[in-house]
Amino acid sequence: MENQKSKQAKNRGTFHSRRTFLKATAASVALPYLVPASVMGNAGSTAPSNRIVMAGIGIGNMGRGDQGNFLGRDDVQYVAMCDVKRDVREWSKNQIDEKYGNKDCKAYNDFREIMVRDDIDAVHCATPDHWHAIIVIEACRNGKDIYCQKPETRTLREGRLMIDAARRYSRVVSGGSQRVLEDYRKIVDPCWNGDKGIIKSINVNVGPFPIDCNKKGEPVPEGFDWDMWLGPAPWAPYHPHRCSGSYNINGESWRSFKDYSGGGMTDWGAHHFGGATFAIDVRELEPEEVIFHNENGRKFATCRYPNGKLIHHNYPGRGNMDVEGTNEKGPSKPVPDYAGTGGIYGDFIDCVKTRRRPFRDIEFAIHTATVCHLFLVAYELERSLKWDTANQRFIDDDEANRLVDAARREPWVI
Amino acid sequence: MTKETTKLTLAAVTATVAVAQTDSTAINKAVETLKTYDWGDDPETLKPIDRAIIATHGDTAARMALEKRLVEALNGGISRSALDYVCRRLRIVGTRQSIEALAALLPSEDTSHIARYALERIPDEKAVEAMRNSLPKVSNKLKPGIIGSLGKRRDKKSIQAISNLLSDPDIQVAKAAAESLAMIGTPDAANELSKFAKKASADMKIPVADACLMCAEQFMASGQKSEAVALYNEFKSDDQPAQVKAAAMKGIITAATKK
Structure with missing residues (x-):
């Protein structure tokens, strides 16, 4: 008995040290920290005290898939989840408890209860988009790494705040589009291999734009914390379409509506523009200009980067992910890939262990989201705009600057 | 008539012309719709106002005239849904002339946030002053x-x-x-x-x-x-x-x- 106790104490000591290490180690400035495979238990199964302790926030739809992926990993110990819908909480907790054969998983309605838990290393977030920035920033503040579903932001301003929080606390923060690498590899490879010559532009066809929601209220279902679901968004009466997590983007899910999302422009845009920025290698940049075109009522737009490369949106006569280059053989460079095993989820977990930046590092993910939002503002105002990356403002356009952010409903402040 | 009044009258005339150019009948109808607009109504009925916002860009007088009509709607006892719509548009076109009406909404739990939705983004010191003054009262x-x-x-x-x-x-x-x-x-x-x-x-x-x-x-x-x-x-x-x-x-x- 005594031996067992001292063994547990010893394990807790190791565990605590590892956790303190994870909280305090710089992902951006430190040299990669390579944990020996034997320490992580990779030679066989992972020692329980060396698993990454995780929790999930927002488990409907994409969150359900994310939970399944993290839960299925041997190097993850999934200990808590949060959702504002009671039935989702019950389903999720059951899945987790079943996996471990116990009743230990804690289920929360309020994500802040997860944030204050010292034993949790990392979280994944798949709430609607209007919650992402608040949750990512809160995770970073509390020393937690975070995998955040795409699109990562709902407004332009949120992006820089998220990057700053990630860098301030040296957190591993990964965006969530698996398609950037997995779907668009066939577009990316020829570009990076030099087969297209000097890349001039790429075109993305995606939509629709987000719309206003004025649906009539219905009684809030029992067990659904409607006020928490709305969170920082303007108050509105409950309607099932307003908050449905389905992948519909035509007025029957939150993905369609301006208060919660950028519509298809950010939902699918996160994938397509993510692939486009990767293919033409501008992931580290933000556009300096968005040019709005209206040719006989046909509206389309172009983002221009400081290096002259262009991303078109709905350019007439060009297909989705259509790359324009000089077409002579150019120099090739190695194509970045995920770390670890298990796709984008494995990449995140590997980076949590090694403190490297993930493939979909928050900065790259935000730069993609910024493209989507710049297009949205230009289309909303129907004019071309110049973007000051350093100050995150439109140049000489006070009206456009009003759309850089939106006031959040109390008590939510970022 | 003072010089200032003459200036304002001329601006109003110019504004009326500009708004007329953006289909004044449709705008009038949309503004009228605001009086009865409520949850469940079709947002498309208000689209002429959105189109007017785009069409009047760069035309200060026309914008002021459009904004004035939105403020009048705001002061006219409209539903929460209509108020929500108006504040979102004042977020884009609001100037000093909207601030008093928006500030009046700050103390109410039903309207405080949507008032800030506009006030926070209006680049006028008076908007900040309105929020600052409301802080001890809310x-x-x-x-x-x-x-x-x-x-x-x-x-x-x-x-x-x-x-x-x-x-x-x-x-x-x-x-x-x-x-x-x-x-x-x-x-x-x-x-x-x-x-x-x-x-x-x-x-x-x-x-x-x-x-x-x-x-x-x-x-x-x-x-x-x-x-x-x-x-x-x-x-x-x-x-x-x-x-x-x-x-x-x-x-x-x-x-x-x-x-």
Whole structure:
């Protein structure tokens, strides 16, 4: 008995040290920290005290898939989840408890209860988009790494705040589009291999734009914390379409509506523009200009980067992910890939262990989201705009600057 | 008729012409619709107003005329849904002439946020003043929102009032105050945060440390390296949470290596 106790104490000591290490180690400035495979238990199964302790926030739809992926990993110990819908909480907790054969998983309605838990290393977030920035920033503040579903932001301003929080606390923060690498590899490879010559532009066809929601209220279902679901968004009466997590983007899910999302422009845009920025290698940049075109009522737009490369949106006569280059053989460079095993989820977990930046590092993910939002503002105002990356403002356009952010409903402040 | 009145009349005439050019019948109908517009009604019926917003860009008089009609609607006892619509549009076109009507909505729990939705984005000092004046008058439930909007506008005149709320027993108010002072980010704001950090309760330790680190980053960005380092030094001790201590150390190293 005594031996067992001292063994547990010893394990807790190791565990605590590892956790303190994870909280305090710089992902951006430190040299990669390579944990020996034997320490992580990779030679066989992972020692329980060396698993990454995780929790999930927002488990409907994409969150359900994310939970399944993290839960299925041997190097993850999934200990808590949060959702504002009671039935989702019950389903999720059951899945987790079943996996471990116990009743230990804690289920929360309020994500802040997860944030204050010292034993949790990392979280994944798949709430609607209007919650992402608040949750990512809160995770970073509390020393937690975070995998955040795409699109990562709902407004332009949120992006820089998220990057700053990630860098301030040296957190591993990964965006969530698996398609950037997995779907668009066939577009990316020829570009990076030099087969297209000097890349001039790429075109993305995606939509629709987000719309206003004025649906009539219905009684809030029992067990659904409607006020928490709305969170920082303007108050509105409950309607099932307003908050449905389905992948519909035509007025029957939150993905369609301006208060919660950028519509298809950010939902699918996160994938397509993510692939486009990767293919033409501008992931580290933000556009300096968005040019709005209206040719006989046909509206389309172009983002221009400081290096002259262009991303078109709905350019007439060009297909989705259509790359324009000089077409002579150019120099090739190695194509970045995920770390670890298990796709984008494995990449995140590997980076949590090694403190490297993930493939979909928050900065790259935000730069993609910024493209989507710049297009949205230009289309909303129907004019071309110049973007000051350093100050995150439109140049000489006070009206456009009003759309850089939106006031959040109390008590939510970022 | 005074010179000023003549100017305004001429502006109104010009505005009417400009709005007429953007289909005044449709706009009139849409503005009329606002009087009865409610949840469940088709937002498409209000689209002429959206089109007029785009069409009147750069035409100050036409914009003022359009804004005036929205303000009149706001003052006309419209439904929450219609009010919501109007405030969203005033977020884009609102000027000083909207502020009084919007400010009147700040104390109500039903309308405070949507009023800020417009006020926070109107680039006029009077909008900030309206929010600042409302702070002592609104309920604790609404205070975090007002505090946050004042922070986003970097309102130096609110530093003292917001600093006083750092120790508010309502944790939402106190957290908002820390966040807001970080956004203001001046030496005075940082000083208030720094003073409070020494006596912060357990649940305010991380919010106030984060706010100070944000201030330090702003100092670094504006070349005030010694002020930044002084702030970082306050958070490098072992009694700080591990991530805060690491962030402070990283800040000190960054400052030391930055030319």
